[in-house]
Ligand code: FES
């Protein structure tokens with residue numbers, strides 16, 4: 038096979054390289070990693086939301102045949118290990134004092150603070166022996182009062198999760214000019230207020246988390262295969278901060294990872310525990326979470342309650358926006374947990390709309406629940422939900438048309454570039470054009486007819502839109518390394534992490550396109566601390582933006598070196614050499630040299646000018662993003678609601694995204710569709726619920742509903758490609774998270790539109806049939 | 821431990837299995853066919869779907885001994901990278917997979933759906949995939965892949 042890609046690799050819906058592996062059962066996921074002589078580990082998790090551990094007796098478990106080791110908090114104390122630090126970008130209270138960061142050990146020490154927290158690790162010859170041993174560990178708990186809801190946790194007299202953290206508050210935060218916001222509110226004709234719940238959800242990748250740890254007693258080096266999305270940063274934390282073994286002694290690798298969506302970004306306890314165990318028993322140790330444990334222990338997302346206020350004039354002009362949020366953090370600071378409800382949710386407040394002033398403020402308390410950390414979008418879906426819900430709510434309250442209201446207030450193209458009131462650098466885009474295109478493709482003209490048809494069936498049809506604006510994030514730096522091997526293969530290593538996004542294809546597509554080489558000759562490596570020196574992993578839709586730019590930058594440097602080699606051969610100045618589609622040539626002459634020719638010469642000193650060393654085309658560069666990009670777009674959605682049962686059918690879905698340059702449309706579409714499905718899940722069915730005593734009610738796929746094929750509408754996806762950004766080398770703006778930023782408000786808006794005749798103008802997510810039915814009954818009762 | 825005799829992807833094997841050994845464990849660990857995945861513990865996700873005597877089953881909810889004497893089909897038996905089954909081709913063509921974790925179960929189910937109903941339509945596909953969860957794709961490309969795969973299978 039040979040696969041050549043044109044136009045620098047940009048714009049081709051190249052089919053995926055990794056698919057051959059995945060489609061034939063040859064993927065290598067974490068549970069497929071097995072080492073000789075490996076032992077198995079399972080975690081004993083806390084059944085208590087909040088309790089003192091009086092004692093742990095593992096003697097019977099240890100006496101069991103095949104049981105090799107039991108690790109508890111006492112061992113951890115004795116070893117003197119460090120805590121797992123938070124990397125939250127916001128670290129100060131409004132008054133300048135430091136964020137409260139309680140000690141987060143890999144295993145509970147003396148007290149448990151959420152159901153599911155690791156209390157002991159059992160290591161045995163088999164999983165069956167592990168299971169039996171777990172049953173035999175006696176833990177004596179002394180229950181303490183617990184609190185799971187963030188609004189309760191901050192009240193005076195609420196149970197204290199940490200003795201020295203008043204009102205359980207980890208952090209508070211503000212952004213924007215409050216004085217200006219108040220002035221805008223005073224000047225405005227109307228102030229509309231809406232309380233919103235952004236429901237607690239969880240990423241639920243279909244592959245559960247897992248890891249395999251190995252220790253080489255002779256060299257003192259560890260190897261950790263880990264279903265993780267942030268291999269380099271997490272290596273540093275695990276090796277330096279926690280185990281104190283020095284990061285050079287930990288080789289951290291992610292095999293194929295079966296989905297992540299943020300849920301595999303953070304540093305988790307179990308991989309650390311099995312590294313410890315591997316050193317103790319001098320054998321490899323393997324641990325795989327089961328699904329029930331995943332619900333208890335994978336970090337959760339969202340879980341914010343907010344009061345949103347929109348000030349506007351009677352003609353519909355937006356004047357000011359104020360959002361006050363209380364965001365649940367769970368029992369500990371997640372890896373970046375405290376950032377999400379504070380800085381993360383503040384930046385995109387106001388969306389693509391014009392405001393005189395915006396003010397955002399938040400409180401982030403601890404509760405007796407599993408820690409929260411980023412879930413796809415982390416903060417941007419919350420901001421978009423607040424903005425686009427308050428617009429529709431205001432429109433309903435004031436008798437305005439929500440589409441007109443948006444049209445009137447979108448930031449015009451002529452205002453760009455601009456700094457938003459939240460300090461966001463919006464360099465380019467055309468929000469009105471994107472909006473009109475969204476409305477156009479959604480066949481508004483045919484809506485009345487479809488509504489009539491629904492009506493005839495006793496169903497209520499509604500239409501909703503959302504104009505989202507978000508931003509990229511994650512690590513600003515990325516490395517791309519290229520090595521041309523003697524066997525003709527080209528090794529491309531990038532410090533990113535793919536959990537299904539197709540990096541193996543798109544980065545190879547870019548390299549092949551830039552250099553004019555055969556894509557099939559490229560061997561791709563990522564998520565391996567030996568493959569690249571640095572690596573930003575996954576998160577914040579950064580893959581193409583930062584990783585793709587790094588590949589482009591490295592390609593350009595390779596071409597520059599190739600020009601020197603060609604110039605040397607033709608005895609001309611390097612500035613006289615041009616490069617096009619895999620060939621160096623000197624215009625006006627018949628001197629040409631193919632890239633493979635240049636590559637072949639790179640190891641022959643005679644073919645090189647004096648200033649080049651053999652191997653000079655093997656290049657690694659680091660690209661650094663200066664300013665984050667601003668993806669934006671419009672979502673439109675049609676729903677049909679059965680008022681008798683409250684069931685919702687999402688019947689049509691249209692999106693126009695401005696992701697800047699589209700490198701591989703097929704992959705971009707895939708990201709958008711998957712994101713919409715997750716947004717639809719959050720809007721209609723997904724909900725993590727803890728009961729009063731802190732027990733997780735939604736602990737399995739029977740209780741936590743995920744969208745299935747039948748739940749999804751047909752999605753029509755289009756792009757606005759006339760505004761590539763100058764912030765990176767490709768002009769891309771990031772595509773990974775946008776789908777689930779736009780979907781929840783579009784869907785809830787559509788449902789509220791369908792139900793407006795009943796006087797239902799808001800229902801909190803998830804819009805389950807029961808909630809919808811109740812909302813209709815309540816509205817009817819109120820008359 | 822009792823022994824079972826099964827044909828896996830056409831190859832007959834006799835192996836001892838424990839009373840608690842799940843078919844998924846048998847396939848993954850005894851047969852070393854790791855294309856069959858395990859994504860849950862409540863037989864909800866469908867990542868583990870294989871065929872027994874031509875019928876799809878969730879191998880995580882089946883004991884290995886229950887398959888004694890049966891013909892078992894796994895993703896590895898469908899086609900390899902050089903010679904993919906039309907349904908595998910269609911999934912690649914339509915980008916019907918992202919992380920690939922649900923994919924083997926999804927493809928096994930899809931092939932079986934089409935074998936049972938060669939003219940299956942979109943609603944039939946959606947309904948037929950009810951037992952398979954994909955968290956990555958939003959299903960649209962999977963549905964399109966199954967349509968194309970069905971067409972190719974009809975020949
Ligand atoms: S692993 Fe069998 S259904 Fe989920």
Ligand code: FES
Nearest residue numbers: 918922954955956
């Ligand atoms: S492709 Fe990832 S779960 Fe389906």
